[in-house]
Amino acid sequence: MGEPSGNDCDPVLLNSFIVKKQRCRVYFHRGVLIWESEAAPYIKVKLPLKHVVGVEYEHPSELSAFTNEIICQEERPEEYTSFTLHYVTQSKRSKLRLSKVTLTHADPIQVASWVKTIRNYIKELTYRPRCLLLFVNPYGGKKRGQKIYEKNVKPLLARAGIETKVVITQYRNHAHETILSQSFDGIDGVACVGGDGTLAEVLNALVLRAAKDKGIDTDDPHAELPQPSVPVGVIPGGSTDTIAYTLHGTNDIQTAVLHIILGESSGLDICSVHNENSLLRYYASMLSYGYLGDVCKSSEKFRWMGPKRYDYSGFRKILANRGYRSEITILSSDSNSPIDGPRCYRDCGTCKIDESSGEEKPAADWKTIKGRFFMVNGVNISCACAKAPNGFSPYCHIGDGCLDVILIKHTSIINILRLLLRVSSKSRTMFDLPFVEVHRAQEFTLQAMPDPKLELLDPDAPDARTSVWNCDGEVVQGTNIKIRVRRQLIRMFSQRMEEEEHEPSCFVWTIELLPQLPWLRVGLKYSGDKRRPGSRASRS
Numbered sequence: 001m002g003e004p005s006g007n008d009c010d011p012v013l014l015n016s017f018i019v020k021k022q023r024c025r026v027y028f029h030r031g032v033l034i035w036e037s038e039a040a041p042y043i044k045v046k047l048p049l050k051h052v053v054g055v056e057y058e059h060p061s062e063l064s065a066f067t068n069e070i071i072c073q074e075e076r077p078e079e080y081t082s083f084t085l086h087y088v089t090q091s092k093r094s095k096l097r098l099s100k101v102t103l104t105h106a107d108p109i110q111v112a113s114w115v116k117t118i119r120n121y122i123k124e125l126t127y128r129p130r131c132l133l134l135f136v137n138p139y140g141g142k143k144r145g146q147k148i149y150e151k152n153v154k155p156l157l158a159r160a161g162i163e164t165k166v167v168i169t170q171y172r173n174h175a176h177e178t179i180l181s182q183s184f185d186g187i188d189g190v191a192c193v194g195g196d197g198t199l200a201e202v203l204n205a206l207v208l209r210a211a212k213d214k215g216i217d218t219d220d221p222h223a224e225l226p227q228p229s230v231p232v233g234v235i236p237g238g239s240t241d242t243i244a245y246t247l248h249g250t251n252d253i254q255t256a257v258l259h260i261i262l263g264e265s266s267g268l269d270i271c272s273v274h275n276e277n278s279l280l281r282y283y284a285s286m287l288s289y290g291y292l293g294d295v296c297k298s299s300e301k302f303r304w305m306g307p308k309r310y311d312y313s314g315f316r317k318i319l320a321n322r323g324y325r326s327e328i329t330i331l332s333s334d335s336n337s338p339i340d341g342p343r344c345y346r347d348c349g350t351c352k353i354d355e356s357s358g359e360e361k362p363a364a365d366w367k368t369i370k371g372r373f374f375m376v377n378g379v380n381i382s383c384a385c386a387k388a389p390n391g392f393s394p395y396c397h398i399g400d401g402c403l404d405v406i407l408i409k410h411t412s413i414i415n416i417l418r419l420l421l422r423v424s425s426k427s428r429t430m431f432d433l434p435f436v437e438v439h440r441a442q443e444f445t446l447q448a449m450p451d452p453k454l455e456l457l458d459p460d461a462p463d464a465r466t467s468v469w470n471c472d473g474e475v476v477q478g479t480n481i482k483i484r485v486r487r488q489l490i491r492m493f494s495q496r497m498e499e500e501e502h503e504p505s506c507f508v509w510t511i512e513l514l515p516q517l518p519w520l521r522v523g524l525k526y527s528g529d530k531r532r533p534g535s536r537a538s539r540s
């Protein structure tokens with residue numbers, strides 16, 4: 001889709017340029033720019049133009065003074081003997097960086113012809129956004145959203161020639177209301193600078209808008225939902241930024257902006273949450289009843305603490321948790337195992353939709369589980385973040401049409417501490433703990449059950465008997481709900497993260513027990529199996 005087609009008869013552009021003080025033969029053929037030195041030391045570099053963000057003219061005299069600032073001047077091609085290509089390179093740990101190379105030629109006509117050819121090629125990459133609607137949340141995380149936009153986002157988008165309609169959100173649901181009422185004429189992408197809550201607002205509004213435009217009743221849990229017309233980008237500016245981290249493999253801001261600029265997108269599953277009568281919400285990362293629901297509800301009161309509010313509320317709610325009685329029914333899936341992989345990386349085979357298999361659904365069966373739970377989770381993506389780099393459910397896939405239902409039974413505080421250690425561990429998962437159960441599912445329901453013991457203790461405190469849902473970081477009420485996965489309903493601007501085969505040979509890391517327990521930081525020297533669980537290397 002969207003890439004200029006090429007065949008063997010395509011003309012090859014060929015010329016000699018000075019590149020990094022060396023005389024080089026430069027070719028352009030089938031979307032790839034190649035330069036190789038004409039004399040020793042020999043170099044040959046291949047640059048696919050789909051990695052190029054922008055190209056601009058330069059005078060050689062301007063080169064030394066050139067910084068990352070954009071040169072705002074009128075272009076007069078007949079005067080220039082150099083042009084600079086700004087392109088994306090991948091550095092360690094999935095981070096993308098902007099690099100540049102300048103090519104110089106004595107004849108301005110040659111330079112102008114190359115700039116024109118390259119610009120035309122980039123213009124034909126139709127999957128790249130030309131005009132973005134961008135929401136900036138100045139309130140989330142450490143309240144740095146606006147600064148991030150001015151310093152890290154605006155200059156990069158301008159360099160890529162992307163027109164941006166910016167909305168600084170003034171109140172909760174501002175982004176939601178804007179999307180429902182806004183005309184999308186000429187807009188080919190929506191993005192946000194914010195955390196998971198801001199992105200959830202954007203995703204919910206886009207799905208509702210697409211359904212409304214097609215006259216679909218979103219209160220019907222079985223209604224098929226249309227895909228929103230535009231892809232979505234997320235630039236970390238919140239407290240945990242789980243979705244950005246899971247998609248890109250890092251919460252680095254420049255990486256997130258470059259994923260949007262390059263325009264390639266990946267399909268993300270979205271889950272719908274309904275009660276008996278109506279739609280409650282859509283979510284993209286995790287829905288959690290019990291402990292994390294309680295933390296979400298209580299931490300809102302302490303927002304003035306910034307991200308530390310989760311530490312404080314998390315500790316209090318571990319001590320307070322007496323478990324919640326519930327009945328869960330699960331429509332399981334025979335997709336891959338949630339316990340031992342494979343993991344979801346770039347070009348993931350599990351997420352690839354096999355067009356030839358038609359609409360046929362894999363065999364599945366319903367099962368019912370009753371009990372008292374510390375928490376019940378419907379996990380749609382691995383939920384990796386800086387403090388838990390493998391995520392809550394490391395083998396969960398972003399676009400396989402399934403979620404992982406993780407049931408954590410009510411247990412002792414020591415066991416809860418073991419659980420939290422596992423969540424932040426790079427080498428082990430929580431799934432071998434005896435009080436943890438995981439099911440890969442297409443749908444599930446949860447019915448909160450009255451608790452006779454607690455009712456006797458305090459009949460007037462219904463809040464003590466049921467919890468709330470933490471739905472992508474927002475509180476949702478409901479004691480009888482149904483969750484369904486909508487396969488790849490949203491396209492997210494992300495090429496996904498690459499699989500990293502090996503960790504450094506010997507390293508010290510500090511385990512941070514989720515965001516919840518900073519008071520229990522354990523310096524741990526690790527020198528065992530250097531491969532990540534589920535990496536292709538460790539499975540072979």
Ligand SMILES: Nc1ncnc2c1ncn2[C@@H]1O[C@H](COP(=O)(O)OP(=O)(O)OP(=O)(O)O)[C@@H](O)[C@H]1O
Pocket residue numbers: 137138139140141142169170171172173174194195196197198199201237238239240241242472473474
């Ligand atoms: N100007 C504003 N004033 C108050 N609330 C706002 C404003 N703009 C947006 N919001 C709301 O702020 C909420 C929290 O934002 P966000 O999720 O981005 O940050 P966070 O909760 O700190 O991060 P994370 O969700 O990653 O933990 C969102 O639900 C959004 O609706």
